[in-house]
Amino acid sequence: xxxxxxxxxxxxxxxxxxxxxxxxxxxxxxxxxxxxxxxxxxxxxxxxxxxxxxxxxxxxxxxxxxxxxxxxxxxxxxxxxxxxxxxxxxxxxxxxxxxxxxxxxxxxxxxxxxxxxxxxxxxxxxxxxxxxxxxxxxxxxxxxxxxxxxxxxxxxxxxxxxxxxxxxxxxxxxxxxxxxxxxxxxxxxxxxxxxxxxxxxxxxxxxxxxxxxxxxxxxxxxxxxxxxxxxxxxxxxxxxxxxxxxxxxxxxxxxxxxxxxxxxxxxxxxxxxxxxxxxxxxxxxxxxxxxxxxxxxxxxxxxxxxxxxxxxxxxxxxxxxxxxxxxxxxxxxxxxxxxxxxxxxxxxxxxxxxxxxxxxxxxxxxxxxxxxxxxxxxxxxxxxxxxxxxxxxxxxxxxxxxxxxxxxxxx
Amino acid sequence: xxxxxxxxxxxxxxxxxxxxxxxxxxxxxxxxxxxxxxxxxxxxxxxxxxxxxxxxxxxxxxxxxxxxxxxxxxxxxxxxxxxxxxxxxxxxxxxxxxxxxxxxxxxxxxxxxxxxxxxxxxxxxxxxxxxxxxxxxxxxx
Numbered sequence: 001x002x003x004x005x006x007x008x009x010x011x012x013x014x015x016x017x018x019x020x021x022x023x024x025x026x027x028x029x030x031x032x033x034x035x036x037x038x039x040x041x042x043x044x045x046x047x048x049x050x051x052x053x054x055x056x057x058x059x060x061x062x063x064x065x066x067x068x069x070x071x072x073x074x075x076x077x078x079x080x081x082x083x084x085x086x087x088x089x090x091x092x093x094x095x096x097x098x099x100x101x102x103x104x105x106x107x108x109x110x111x112x113x114x115x116x117x118x119x120x121x122x123x124x125x126x127x128x129x130x131x132x133x134x135x136x137x138x139x140x141x142x143x144x145x146x147x148x149x150x151x152x153x154x155x156x157x158x159x160x161x162x163x164x165x166x167x168x169x170x171x172x173x174x175x176x177x178x179x180x181x182x183x184x185x186x187x188x189x190x191x192x193x194x195x196x197x198x199x200x201x202x203x204x205x206x207x208x209x210x211x212x213x214x215x216x217x218x219x220x221x222x223x224x225x226x227x228x229x230x231x232x233x234x235x236x237x238x239x240x241x242x243x244x245x246x247x248x249x250x251x252x253x254x255x256x257x258x259x260x261x262x263x264x265x266x267x268x269x270x271x272x273x274x275x276x277x278x279x280x281x282x283x284x285x286x287x288x289x290x291x292x293x294x295x296x297x298x299x300x301x302x303x304x305x306x307x308x309x310x311x312x313x314x315x316x317x318x319x320x321x322x323x324x325x326x327x328x329x330x331x332x333x334x335x336x337x338x339x340x341x342x343x344x345x346x347x348x349x350x351x352x353x354x355x356x357x358x359x360x361x362x363x364x365x366x367x368x369x370x371x372x373x374x375x376x377x378x379x380x381x382x383x384x385x386x387x388x389x390x391x392x393x394x395x396x397x398x399x400x401x402x403x404x405x406x407x408x409x410x411x
Numbered sequence: 412x413x414x415x416x417x418x419x420x421x422x423x424x425x426x427x428x429x430x431x432x433x434x435x436x437x438x439x440x441x442x443x444x445x446x447x448x449x450x451x452x453x454x455x456x457x458x459x460x461x462x463x464x465x466x467x468x469x470x471x472x473x474x475x476x477x478x479x480x481x482x483x484x485x486x487x488x489x490x491x492x493x494x495x496x497x498x499x500x501x502x503x504x505x506x507x508x509x510x511x512x513x514x515x516x517x518x519x520x521x522x523x524x525x526x527x528x529x530x531x532x533x534x535x536x537x538x539x540x541x542x543x544x545x546x547x548x549x550x551x552x
Contacts, residue, residue, distance in 0.1 A: 348449075348472075348473060348474035348475065349447070349474075350447055350474035350475075350476070350516070350519060351416075351474045351475045351476075354415065354474075354516070355416070365447070366446065366447050366448075367447070367448050371448070374448065380447065380448030380449060380450070380472060381447050381448050409416050409421070410416065410421070410424075410475060
């Protein structure tokens with residue numbers, strides 16, 4: 001076995017925190033290799049949500065009674081955890097949303113509608129998840145701006161020399177880590193390029209934040225979106241960080257309760273940051289769970305996670321190469337997160353994933369919400385195995401063994 | 412697993428019946444399963460009565476289930492009338508396919524039938540039933 005867990009991260013031990021692994025799938029232990037789609041949840045997060053509901057639940061920022069105060073403390077405590085998690089200058093720059101997708105929509109609508117127009121260029125990468133592609137394409141169309149793609153090379157890495165073909169760029173949007181190929185993108189360079197041209201830099205860190213250290217000040221971006229469910233937290237909640245001066249100048253996105261300062265028939269004025277962007281009752285317990293999840297990941301160590309996953313990716317690439325007839329996509333292991341996309345020659349990903357499921361091995365088969373990227377790779381779909389802090393090398397061995405069975409049945 | 416990839420499915424998958432293209436077909440449609448990007452094109456040649464399905468072929472790419480089900484469909488519809496097949500209940504094909512299918516795989520199994528229905532309704536100038544809508548938005552160019 002080529003992988004040696006570092007003392008800082010003992011995946012086998014961490015695995016015991018995740019109740020989902022206590023069951024059998026089709027009579028076999030679960031090998032969960034789809035963490036890029038969503039991660040499993042540790043008991044610490046599940047307990048935090050249950051305890052919050054059992055002892056502290058009420059609506060936030062409303063009541064003068066004790067429970068509401070406790071609930072507000074839990075909710076705002078999670079905001080401070082998020083601030084620290086991404087090293088944001090101020091907690092009021094951290095906005096809770098329903099997902100990373102909603103975070104990006106917030107920027108695309110609230111910033112884009114008022115700041116884009118004919119002659120402007122919105123530049124997104126060919127690697128984007130639809131969440132950081134479709135909102136920009138739509139808002140560009142609505143405003144008359146030009147929507148363009150920054151191409152990748154055959155390794156799935158951005159071709160930065162193509163940047164200078166574009167004039168009038170107002171928005172550069174990229175993911176920190178590609179959810180399809182695991183490419184770790186050079187956000188710092190892109191942000192510097194964007195700022196030299198007066199463009200804003202928008203980062204989708206849904207795939208990055210759970211696995212890599214994120215420091216918004218070091219990245220130099222203007223907006224950064226991430227979500228809870230890929231980071232050991234509950235689904236239904238995400239976050240957006242934005243520079244205060246940009247957020248302050250922006251119109252609101254969702255309108256309604258709590259985001260106001262005063263409401264009169266003639267006119268309504270908006271609340272302060274971050275509340276201006278948090279209309280309606282938010283997913284309160286989920287935010288608290290999100291906070292517990294960030295605490296959990298921080299305690300494990302985000303850098304240790306990144307190192308460990310990179311080793312797992314290298315090991316998986318090695319095992320897949322041994323099989324022969326397996327095409328892998330994406331950059332070399334040292335520039336890749338814990339994601340391996342591949343195809344078995346002559347066998348459709350659905351069939352691969354279906355046979356693997358019968359072995360208790362869960363992988364993703366499909367376009368991974370990246371149809372433009374699939375087109376670039378010249379495939380309709382790929383298989384994708386993705387890892388997290390609870391992934392053990394044995395699961396990768398079982399993937400390789402399962403692929404033998406796939407060949408036996410369908411080859 | 413052995414249920415899903417039973418012998419008859421693997422046989423149709425590995426040796427598809429009616430695989431190919433009919434030039435100047437009387438009815439033709441291209442279809443897409445947006446969930447997985449699978450593509451199927453279907454070509455139909457009618458008999459002299461302009462109604463009987465004399466010959467039917469399919470091309471495209473997809474998983475074993477979609478390819479096998481479409482291959483079975485080719486055998487099932489040859490010699491029957493366009494009107495009958497345009498209204499063919501999907502259960503008839505699913506019975507022939509004869510394997511337990513999850514909702515996702517059901518879409519694979521029914522892709523070929525949907526595209527065939529699009530082709531036939533289009534050739535006849537009749538309206539496609541709502542449940543098959545959206546299959547014919549493929550741009551193969």
